[in-house]
Amino acid sequence: MIRTGSSGFSASTIRRSKTASTLPAPITPGPRDGPWSMAPGWRHPRRNPSGSPARGRGGRHPPLCGQMGAGPKGGPLMDRIMTGVIESAVTGGDMPAAVRLAPGILEREGRPAGYLTLVTALLRAGRGTEAASYGRVLRELFPADAGIAFLLGQALHQDGRLAEAIAQWTAALDLAPAMTDACRNVAMGLIDAGRETEAADYLDRLLAQCPDDATAWIQLGNIAFRQDRADAAGDYYRRALAAAPDRIEAAINLAETERWLGDADRAEGHLKDALRRDPGSFAAHFNLAGLLLEQGRWRDGFAHFEWRTNLKTIPPLLAGLPDWRPDTPAGARVALWNDQGLGDAILFLRYAGQVKARGHETVAILQKPLVRLFSTHPALDRVVAIDEPLEVRPDVQVPFASLPHRLIDADPETSWPGPLLAVPPARRDPGARTRPVGLVWAANAANRQGLRRNVPLETLAPLAGLPGLAWHSLQLGPAAADLGRSSWRGRMTDHSAGLGDLYDTAALVASLDLVITVDTVVAHVAGALGKPVWILLPRPADWKWRREGETSCWYPSARLFRQPRPGDWEGVVSLLAAALRQGPGQGR
Incomplete structure (x- = not known):
């Protein structure tokens, strides 16, 4: 069956950071302190005799931080102006200016707004290493602040340090048990770390506070599905749809679960419902293709199969070429290429003869392990590896897996021409009795x-x-x-x-x-x-x-x-x- 994503399901569509992980970005903005939800009630750090904030262990600060001397006096309006200037400085690449400005607000009123703005701006710019460095300064100065622990977790996650990020989000949750963003991120981080049983506990905790959190229900469903508990997975996806009827990934995943349980009609209904809501959903088309093809509904199945995302992986030397169609004039030079696995290329090789029979010159462009094998097929005039140059540029191109749809001859039972390959056998002992x-x-x-x-x-x-x-x-x-x-x-x-x-x-x-x-x-x-x-x-x-x-x-x-x-x-x-x-x- 065709599946989407590493788990066989469409990924959640919540907003994500710039890394490839599945962790969502926080979703509840604070009033002035950047896009993350911060715990209320900032506490003034302990001050040292000189009047500047204590620096924590050993007084360490990141490079460029400089001295945190007293800044100009001002109130919330000045804070808003300075945070805007800090964001502009980071966006414009003027880090020294941003770092000079950041300590001002902290020093005036003991609030970390300036540094929070700096860390936030660095995160938005994809500079996770620097964001984590400055975040650690804040964490040392404000060890009891859940919002800062959460923000440091975001920075560490963007820097690719998942275990440390989970630790900071867990600390934030310990400091503020009602911080649902931290609970969500701990759960998602544990999923990424392969600790799904622990993740399920945090998702349950999140749902106790937010029973309509569709993302949490979807993730519980994904965990249950991966644990071969299809019945439970289906229940979770239904809860997700009840909470958020427009979350089509829940409908797609529920359809896959119904397919596993053997109810093709219900699976098809969920997928078609998803396509009514989002006609351009690649995942819904792709999974519907697999469901129809599994039932031998070849024409409709291969039509939906054309939505596979692998079509975007066209070899660079074929980029820009028009698609081959059955009405392409005879004599065209047709490039056949493989966007699926090696076995799928062999599966669809049977249709190459129909392209050749239309009077075309054919060249197959394939993964290297297939080249010598496909060179034995009489319908292929030339076979080259993907990384080999072509002496003559083809006129049109078509993936092997698109041929059943393009030829409108999708039934494999009527398209078997006999053995597709002819390879001499390796030597064999003629006297063997086994x-x-x-x-x-x-x-x-x-x-x-x-x-x-x-x-x-x-x-x-x-x-x-x-x-x-x-x-x-x-x-x-x-x-x-x-x-x-x-x-x-x-x-x-x-x-x-x-x-x-x-x-x-x-x-x-x-x-x-x-x-x-x-x-x-x-x-x-x-x-x-x-x-x-x-x-x-x-x-x-x-x-x-x-x-x-x-x-x-x-x-x-x-x-x-x-x-x-x-x-x-x-x-x-x-x-x-x-x-x-x-x-x-x-x-x-």
Whole structure:
């Protein structure tokens, strides 16, 4: 299934700082002290005998701070004028002037407005390191001030020091238990730090004070979803929608939850409701595409699939070229490129022949591991890597994944031209009495939902002792090291060192009787070669494998082994063992 964001859900749309984290910027402005909500009742710091404020431990101040001598007398109006001047100085790049002005208000009346303005202006300018430095000065001078602790947390977060930021926000919350902005930031920081159980406690605390905080309900839903508690996640998203009906990310996430629970109709209803509210929502279109494609509603599904954000990743050498359309005049030089994963490029390769049949010259521009493999396809006149120069600039361009929509021939069951690839097999011992079987147990996925596709190698151990089989590992990436520390050691040949690209993988696959693999590029290589391939799928699986069934409309030689229930790989292994006892070539 197509998902948005690292968690499989659309991200919250609350205002954020300039870093890539998910922490929201505070949302309740104080009266004059910048955009953050500050605790009321500023306290005058202890003064030293000279009349200037005490400097805290060791009297340390950041560079450029200078002496905090008495400034000109003045009241709130003068404060407002000076804070405006400080903001202008930072914005204009005149830091020395800003630093000279900042101590004035603090020295006159013991209030940190000048320094707060300085720190705030630095944050707005994206200068988190300096903001944190001056924020620490204030924190030492005003240790009991929750607003300053909160502001220092903002600066530390912008500077990329998440753990320290969480500590300051927690301190602010200890000083002012009703400071909801601090509670929210602690929760979001803990989520970023992977401490989701603790984060949920702070979100509950926030909701006790702000029961209509839709963002908190959404985040609780996201945590529950990532913990495979789909029912609870759905309840949280409904609470978010009740609090804020216009928060379409809650509707999108609720739709994904309904899909996981098997209710496609409700999921579709939520996504279409989101699109009525925001017709331009990439996430809603993208998730609706996956939902429709999973049901075999190809034409509508691929129309929504055109909203995928990866289309913005067009190779630089193709930037500015017009789109290829079916009515493009014959003889055009068409560039085909891949905006999806390596396996998806193989999946959509079947449509390249229809482009070539329209009288075009074709050039494929691909990730390097695909280049040699795709060079075997007769419909591609030339195949180059993304970073290679082109001798002749193409006339038009189209991503492989857009071809089903552009060709209006989206049904994969009618578009199978036979094996897509032809690679000579690697050498094989003709005298071997065992049947060679390839195995891949882990996908190369960086996010948690992608990792759901992985089967622990030890879970597959019951297969190792089956008679008459010779096991060959096609596993690449970090998971290849699992072999040496598992019970499979000495019972399966490791080929990882000899697999330089996908052509090498295809040659090895071509020499095997069967490939057993999780949902990764090797499944597509074997299917495109027409080799028997058994694909191990989580529940629910990605859209291309549909919701149920043992056969694949994309690859006739594939057999699908699905989890009986979410997370149940042991059940899959039992099915595999029974099928292998019948013989690798049985049951497709």
